[in-house]
Amino acid sequence: MIRRAFVFFALALVFRWPTPVSAESAGQSGGELRFCLRGEPKTFNPLLVEEDASETVRYLTGGVLIRLNRQTQALEPGLAVSWKVSDEGRKISFRLRSGLHFSDGTPFTSEDVAYTVKALMDPQLHSPTGDSFRSGDGQVVVHTPSADAVIVIFPAPVAGLERLFDQVAILSAHSPKKEMAVLGPFYVADYAPGSYVLLHRNANYWKKDKEGKPLPYLDSIRLDIQRNRDIELLRFRRGEIHLISSLDADSFDRLQKESPAAAHDAGPGLDSEFIWFNQVLSAPLSDNKKTWFRSAEFRKAVSMAINRADLSRIVFGGHARPAFGPVSPANHFWFNSALSVPQYDSAGALRLLARAGFRFDGSTLRDSSGNRVEFTVITNSGNKSREQMVAMIQQDLSQIGIKVNLVTLDFPSLIERITRTYDYEACLLGLVNTDLDPNSQMNVWLSSAENHQWNPKQSKPATEWEAELDRLMRAQSSATTDKKRKADWDRVQQIVADQRPFIYLVNKDAMSAISPAVVGSAPSVLDPHAFWNAEVLRLGPDPALGAQE
Amino acid sequence: MKSLQKVAAAILCAIFVLMLLATFLLPAPYARQFRDVPNAAPSSAHLLGTDALGRDSLSRLLYGTRVSLLLAPAAALLSTLIAAVLGSVAGILGGWFERIALAATDLSLALPWLFLLLVVRAMLPLDVPPFVSVGIAFLMMGLLGWQASVRVICAAARGVRDSDFLLLARSSGCKPARLLWRHVAPNLRPLFYTQFLISIPIFILTEANLSILGLGVMEPMPSWGNLMRGFEDFSMLLANPWRLVPLALLVIVVMCFQLVLPSQEVTQ
Numbered sequence: 001m002i003r004r005a006f007v008f009f010a011l012a013l014v015f016r017w018p019t020p021v022s023a024e025s026a027g028q029s030g031g032e033l034r035f036c037l038r039g040e041p042k043t044f045n046p047l048l049v050e051e052d053a054s055e056t057v058r059y060l061t062g063g064v065l066i067r068l069n070r071q072t073q074a075l076e077p078g079l080a081v082s083w084k085v086s087d088e089g090r091k092i093s094f095r096l097r098s099g100l101h102f103s104d105g106t107p108f109t110s111e112d113v114a115y116t117v118k119a120l121m122d123p124q125l126h127s128p129t130g131d132s133f134r135s136g137d138g139q140v141v142v143h144t145p146s147a148d149a150v151i152v153i154f155p156a157p158v159a160g161l162e163r164l165f166d167q168v169a170i171l172s173a174h175s176p177k178k179e180m181a182v183l184g185p186f187y188v189a190d191y192a193p194g195s196y197v198l199l200h201r202n203a204n205y206w207k208k209d210k211e212g213k214p215l216p217y218l219d220s221i222r223l224d225i226q227r228n229r230d231i232e233l234l235r236f237r238r239g240e241i242h243l244i245s246s247l248d249a250d251s252f253d254r255l256q257k258e259s260p261a262a263a264h265d266a267g268p269g270l271d272s273e274f275i276w277f278n279q280v281l282s283a284p285l286s287d288n289k290k291t292w293f294r295s296a297e298f299r300k301a302v303s304m305a306i307n308r309a310d311l312s313r314i315v316f317g318g319h320a321r322p323a324f325g326p327v328s329p330a331n332h333f334w335f336n337s338a339l340s341v342p343q344y345d346s347a348g349a350l351r352l353l354a355r356a357g358f359r360f361d362g363s364t365l366r367d368s369s370g371n372r373v374e375f376t377v378i379t380n381s382g383n384k385s386r387e388q389m390v391a392m393i394q395q396d397l398s399q400i401g402i403k404v405n406l407v408t409l410d411f412p413s414l415i416e417r418i419t420r421t422y423d424y425e426a427c428l429l430g431l432v433n434t435d436l437d438p439n440s441q442m443n444v445w446l447s448s449a450e451n452h453q454w455n456p457k458q459s460k461p462a463t464e465w466e467a468e469l470d471r472l473m474r475a476q477s478s479a480t481t482d483k484k485r486k487a488d489w490d491r492v493q494q495i496v497a498d499q500r501p502f503i504y505l506v507n508k509d510a511m512s513a514i515s516p517a518v519v520g521s522a523p524s525v526l527d528p529h530a531f532w533n534a535e536v537l538r539l540g541p542d543p544a545l546g547a548q549e
Numbered sequence: 550m551k552s553l554q555k556v557a558a559a560i561l562c563a564i565f566v567l568m569l570l571a572t573f574l575l576p577a578p579y580a581r582q583f584r585d586v587p588n589a590a591p592s593s594a595h596l597l598g599t600d601a602l603g604r605d606s607l608s609r610l611l612y613g614t615r616v617s618l619l620l621a622p623a624a625a626l627l628s629t630l631i632a633a634v635l636g637s638v639a640g641i642l643g644g645w646f647e648r649i650a651l652a653a654t655d656l657s658l659a660l661p662w663l664f665l666l667l668v669v670r671a672m673l674p675l676d677v678p679p680f681v682s683v684g685i686a687f688l689m690m691g692l693l694g695w696q697a698s699v700r701v702i703c704a705a706a707r708g709v710r711d712s713d714f715l716l717l718a719r720s721s722g723c724k725p726a727r728l729l730w731r732h733v734a735p736n737l738r739p740l741f742y743t744q745f746l747i748s749i750p751i752f753i754l755t756e757a758n759l760s761i762l763g764l765g766v767m768e769p770m771p772s773w774g775n776l777m778r779g780f781e782d783f784s785m786l787l788a789n790p791w792r793l794v795p796l797a798l799l800v801i802v803v804m805c806f807q808l809v810l811p812s813q814e815v816t817q
Contacts, residue, residue, distance in 0.1 A: 254785075310584050313584075314584060314587050314601070314602060314603065315601075315602075376675045376676050378675060387768055388601065388602055390768065391580075391582075391602055391768045391769050392582065392602060394580070394768070394769060395580070395581070395582050405675075405676065405679070405767070406767050406769075407675050407767065408767070409671075410667055410670075413667065413670065416671070423675070424675060425675065425676075
């Protein structure tokens with residue numbers, strides 16, 4: 001035993017055992033990237049992340065087993081070298097990278113993965129990330145056959161299981177720093193509430209570039225907390241920050257005029273804007289309006305009479321595309337390319353309405369009982385683009401004799417009406433979509449779901465097509481192959497296109513501002529648009545914008 | 550009447566005539582969107598250019614002038630009347646009534662009116678016609694905008710309370726109502742005018758803010774307030790200075806109001 005220990009010591013001296021370095025002591029002159037968080041991060045625990053600011057910190061600091069490449073939309077190995085899903089989506093086996101260390105020097109082993117998964121599924125923790133993994137009653141079992149192998153077994157199949165691990169930052173089971181010990185490219189070095197979060201380069205980060213140089217290149221990232229978007233833009237123009245990950249069309253156009261090289265439009269993103277009619281049976285609406293809103297012909301006619309190309313061109317300055325349905329064409333795999341392009345056809349809309357018993361006298365549309373067709377659209381106040389969209393829809397629908405009124409409400413009042421009192425006729429809102437997988441939309445399409453906005457929380461499906469949506473959504477969520485899931489999800493998209501419970505209007509472009517001083521940027525349509533590849537970003541000299549200190 | 554006053558009166562008359570005849574003078578319906586020319590510069594087809602949706606800016610300005618110039622002064626008149634009655638009575642009577650009136654005013658100033666307005670909006674039905682919605686918005690402004698004026702008027706009335714002419718009127722048996730109407734009000738009239746004039750632009754701008762809360766003038770109806778909402782984009786204003794016309798009109802109207810009134814009435 002003593003001899004074996006001696007040999008071990010001698011070998012250590014000869015081969016200079018690769019000891020983990022303290023991240024704090026490492027240095028590389030990559031500069032400091034600066035940008036803004038649009039709110040205070042509410043937590044640094046990656047399992048409890050709910051809002052954008054914490055998500056940004058998690059993305060930059062968290063090490064994940066599998067990473068979704070934001071540009072190719074393909075899964076890539078992270079802390080896991082390989083993985084295999086089996087047992088019809090109940091079981092996933094990971095082979096881990098060996099010899100890795102957390103930012104504080106604690107070794108990374110399969111125990112950390114087991115610890116993280118158990119914490120993730122702990123009902124006491126209420127992890128929003130963990131909710132995606134809850135597929136059925138029962139315990140999640142984690143086996144760690146060796147230091148570099150982990151097997152996770154779920155009580156029921158989890159659709160798109162491997163993709164979900166992109167959101168799971170691995171915690172250390174043994175580090176005294178708890179969740180502040182990380183495996184991502186950066187770690188939180190300082191935090192001044194209300195002011196900034198400072199991230200330093202993690203010298204123990206596992207990834208290297210093609211030439212074998214350790215990543216990330218940057219020394220640090222300073223995230224200034226700034227809620228005001230105008231001030232954020234002003235700071236970017238002054239060169240005080242290097243990027244803005246998400247820009248609206250107005251700010252983009254302004255910036256493009258001043259410095260075209262800094263304005264980036266990655267094309268249509270996942271976010272969509274849509275309008276829907278209240279189809280809740282118990283809603284305090286007149287019977288004739290309920291009849292209109294529950295008529296598929298009426299909804300389709302309204303959809304056909306809206307000029308989406310004009311909405312994209314005028315309201316969003318060309319930085320949006322007419323929307324097909326619940327999935328943006330930016331979602332390469334899950335988009336149903338067989339859907340027909342939404343056409344603007346007011347004459348066709350009138351023919352459809354005539355078949356449904358409506359009468360158009362040249363200026364006014366009336367239903368079969370002689371009631372004038374008129375409804376009020378609510379949207380959230382202060383959102384200029386939504387108000388403009390409704391104003392344009394007012395003119396479009398006036399062509400087929402429908403009078404549209406607009407009422408803007410503060411957000412809490414609007415939510416109260418669409419979720420509790422159902423005292424509204426139609427609503428225009430947007431959906432921010434950060435996940436590619438259809439499972440993320442279960443809470444929209446199931447008839448029992450709260451976000452099934454046109455008629456939420458149904459005890460049983462009110463219509464046949466909603467029953468079909470329920471069946472397809474459940475089928476895709478338990479299907480074992482992506483091919484089967486895609487077929488089911490394509491059918492869902494087709495039914496939505498046929499029934500128009502949501503009348504999709506546009507998919508907004510993913511626009512960002514990146515200083516020419518930032519080298520290696522490749523804006524993506526997926527979040528985080530501008531810094532998804534933060535590990536390979538570096539700062540170069542640029543006299544105009546974002547010059548290094 | 551001085552020449553400057555004549556000019557101001559002529560300008561006001563011209564604006565009021567334009568406002569009243571707006572329906573016949575509009576180059577295009579104020580809501581019509583010329584979608585091929587959004588954000589257009591002034592041209593022969595659109596003398597003041599078009600807005601972001603391609604609507605004729607001159608038409609919107611003329612119609613918006615009608616909305617704002619009819620309703621903002623009405624709201625200012627209502628709030629000034631409330632302030633004049635309450636402030637004058639409190640100032641003249643003094644004592645416990647004055648203390649209670651001023652305490653109520655302070656309390657009213659301290660209330661978060663924004664939330665009250667949100668509650669009012671939440672209680673209103675959604676299918677209120679645009680004209681009624683506008684009327685309600687200005688009525689609420691009139692009913693809620695009197696507090697600051699009350700303090701000013703009360704302070705001035707307190708100064709009048711101990712004056713010789715009031716003492717003389719009292720000693721000659723003048724009743725309180727007559728005292729207020731015949732002696733106090735005429736002396737405070739310049740102050741009433743000033744408060745009225747100050748309130749007009751304030752209410753016009755308040756209406757713009759209320760629009761953001763869904764309480765003011767709703768799309769597609771224009772008003773000076775919502776025409777000026779676009780001013781938040783300063784770089785756009787620099788590039789398109791003609792967009793400042795609604796602001797220029799507001800300044801001209803307020804200045805003309807001040808010039809038309811006899812100078813001693815306003816600056817006593």
